[in-house]
Amino acid sequence: MDIQENISLKEYTTFRIGGRARFFAHVRNTADLENATAFARQKKLPILVLGGGSNILVADEGFAGLVLRMEIMDVVINGNKDGKTIVSAGAGVEWDGFVAGTVRHGLHGLENLSLIPGTVGAAPVQNIGAYGAEVKNAIEWVEALDYETGVVRRFSNRECNFAYRTSFFKTPAGKKYVIIRVGFALAKHGELATSYRDIADYIKINNIAQAEITLQKVRDIVIDIRTKKLPNLAEYGTAGSFFKNPIIAKSEYEKLLNEYPMMPHYPAGEDKVKIPAAWVLDNLCGFKGYREGDVGVYKNQALVLVNFGNAASSEIKNLAQKMIDAVQEKTNIILEREVEYV
Ligand SMILES: Cc1cc2nc3c(=O)[nH]c(=O)nc-3n(C[C@H](O)[C@H](O)[C@H](O)COP(=O)(O)OP(=O)(O)OC[C@H]3O[C@@H](n4cnc5c(N)ncnc54)[C@H](O)[C@@H]3O)c2cc1C
Structure with missing residues (x-):
């Protein structure tokens, strides 16, 4: 198999950000995988496993090891x-x-x-x-x-x-x-899960009869909702939701309710609740649609950070830290990243 050198990772991530990989291999079958990992072991190289690059932010300095681009397709x-x-x-x-x-x-x-x-x-x-x-x-x-x-x-x-x-x-x-x-x-037969609020609202607003709700219809509904809410990857660089929704103690949530009576929550196990981070970032911190040069927050979803053109990895990281700090100041909650830094 062919191990390439100094490959730009920008083109392999949906953020369209990042430096070069020292070594890079297209892994199309298990033999490729065995050869590439043996190469890394022999040279004592760190490995980065890469799929579609839609949940990572690659550093401007790149990756000083071997990237395995997974292309096993059966x-x-x-x-x-x-x-x-x-x-x-x-x-x-x-x-x-x-x-x-x-x-x-x-x-x-x-x-x-x-x-x-x-x-x-x-x-x-x-x-x-x-x-x-x-x-x-x-x-x-x-x-x-x-x-x-x-x-x-x-x-x-x-x-x-x-x-x-x-x-x-x-x-x-x-x-x-x-x-x-x-x-x-x-x-082959199963219950369709349509009780999630966005799906249930969609069915109601669009007057969709129960008999029309098939497996394919649920897929179509989800696609329609997502297309309206999330950025088009052909237009913007992004890795989707940048942060996880925080899970906090019910008692903490009750304290927050005194200050922010409209704060939504979902049950998350015994004595715990999940807070929609997007609500906090939008309603308490005003980040929806925020922009600094080529980095910003998507206009329809405050959890989604965007590269509008030639943003550097460091600029995205700075904005993410600013958002973490703002949320902590307002709520004492420390947001955890969903996107992985490479
Ligand atoms: C617009 C947008 C919307 C999104 N919406 C959602 C959503 O609704 N729900 C959700 O959960 N996520 C969402 N994501 C995040 C992302 O799509 C998922 O996390 C997805 O599974 C990442 O797949 P990938 O192949 O691009 O992984 P990559 O970004 O390439 O890798 C992600 C991580 O997985 C590891 N990895 C990848 N492949 C392998 C492998 N074969 N073996 C071992 N490790 C591996 C990588 O090393 C890295 O740590 C969204 C992203 C975008 C851009």
Whole structure:
């Protein structure tokens, strides 16, 4: 396989920001993966696993190691288990194309996760979620290579340790695994999840009859909502939501309510609530539509940072820190990043 040198990473991320990778490999099959990781071991290089680059911010200095661009593309139906169809997909398969295929085949489970950018291999890493669904509920197993030892291992759903926007693969022990393919358990018949507020409102406003709400219709609704709310990647550089929604103690939330009676919340387990960070950034800190030169906050979503042209990585980081500080000053909440700094 061909290992390239000094490749600009800007073109490989949706933020369209970042310096060069010292080494870069297109990984199209397991042999490529084994060769590339052996090269990194021999040269003692750090590894960055890259999918669609839609959840990372690469430093202006670039990456002084080997980038593995995951391009393993197989999709296979692996039979049935407990009444569900097991479908596996290679790490490099484009996520939304895969979701479209499952919906076309009448398989339930991924429809609410339509139009999320990126690849299948990255979906388990932060347990992607949207519109009331999380990918953890459809994952059967994850096959990954330990790049320190070269050993391939299959993780069960439980072993992935999924939680809100995180998993084992985000921990220091999990970082040495390159996800090769993911197995999904999808139902031929299933309940459609339409109770999430944005979807329920859409159905009501557009007068959609219950009988019209099919699997494909749910996908279409999610796509329509997302297209209106989120920036078009062809037009803006962005990595989507920059911060996670903070989860705080109910008692903390009650104190905040005295000061901000309109602050929304969602239940998040015993004695905990989730606060929509976008509401805080917009209503308490006034960041929606904020702009400084080529960096700013998207006009329709205060969680989304945008590169309007030639922004540097450092400028995005400075704006993110400014937002963290403003939220802390108003609420004492410390926002956690969803986007990973490389
Ligand atoms: C407009 C927009 C909207 C978005 N909306 C959502 C949303 O609704 N919900 C949501 O959860 N996310 C959302 N995201 C974030 C992003 O789409 C997801 O996190 C997606 O899964 C990232 O996929 P990727 O292939 O681009 O990963 P990358 O950005 O390339 O990588 C992300 C992380 O995963 C690791 N990684 C990637 N592939 C592998 C692999 N094969 N093995 C091991 N590690 C790997 C990388 O090292 C990195 O740490 C959005 C992003 C954008 C730009």
